[in-house]
Amino acid sequence: MNRLKDIKCFLFDMDGTIYLGNELLPGVADFFRTLRERGKKFYFVTNNSSKGHSHYVEKLRKLGIDAQTEDIIISSDALTYYLDREQPKSKLFVLGTPELQETISKAGYTIIEDETTRPDLVVVGFDMTLAYQKLARACRWIDQGVPYLATHGDVRCPIEGGEYLPDSGAILALIKTATGKEPLIIVGKPNHYIVDLLRDRGSYARSELAMVGDRLTTDIAFGLNNHILSVLVLTGEGTVAEADRLGIHPDVILPRAVDILKYI
Ligand SMILES: [Mg+2]
Numbered sequence: 001m002n003r004l005k006d007i008k009c010f011l012f013d014m015d016g017t018i019y020l021g022n023e024l025l026p027g028v029a030d031f032f033r034t035l036r037e038r039g040k041k042f043y044f045v046t047n048n049s050s051k052g053h054s055h056y057v058e059k060l061r062k063l064g065i066d067a068q069t070e071d072i073i074i075s076s077d078a079l080t081y082y083l084d085r086e087q088p089k090s091k092l093f094v095l096g097t098p099e100l101q102e103t104i105s106k107a108g109y110t111i112i113e114d115e116t117t118r119p120d121l122v123v124v125g126f127d128m129t130l131a132y133q134k135l136a137r138a139c140r141w142i143d144q145g146v147p148y149l150a151t152h153g154d155v156r157c158p159i160e161g162g163e164y165l166p167d168s169g170a171i172l173a174l175i176k177t178a179t180g181k182e183p184l185i186i187v188g189k190p191n192h193y194i195v196d197l198l199r200d201r202g203s204y205a206r207s208e209l210a211m212v213g214d215r216l217t218t219d220i221a222f223g224l225n226n227h228i229l230s231v232l233v234l235t236g237e238g239t240v241a242e243a244d245r246l247g248i249h250p251d252v253i254l255p256r257a258v259d260i261l262k263y264i
Contacts, residue, residue, distance in 0.1 A: 013045060125151045
């Protein structure tokens, strides 16, 4: 808990951490106002690459949280950060929503639309517009030696009423089965690229960053893998029993995100 005092920049998961579906958890709007008053920086971090920054800004504003485009970090930002460093100027065949394609195009990458131009890479996102023909084309490119990578590996995206949507990880499983090949890299949480890009932006030491979230295998693993403070909140999926069962031990466990104020 003492380590919370040193945190200058908090990364918040959204669903299950600050809201549930379309309902803000109690006290959260005031919580963010107080954090700002106390000079703490915070970002909203999500693996869900099917939506763009403006979607999350609008959603947060509707819920009463004043957020700007640059406050939202999506796994698609980790993707362009990775590409800029490892595969600059690459031409991409993208299984992704128009929002993901827009983020990639804005970062200066060429998206190949036709079926005949060989791409440098195949990108797999949470493609809610996925069409069979495109999926088949992606598998053939991968067969022919084009490496593929993914924005994130979550298998299920929880939605209202306890339901879920098959997520990027499920699409990846299909591609892996069809091609027998593993992705080059999965850039979202729990990989390190989101931490790298934030450290670049704010010159933060690792001891000044914390990840606050409800999912052990993404949010908490992300904190632990990257040696930043990991804070599990019990308002979403993760439980203390599950943490024990999985052997994933958060640095801090709090009933709710708003409880952070007691320790800073
Ligand atoms: Mg969550």
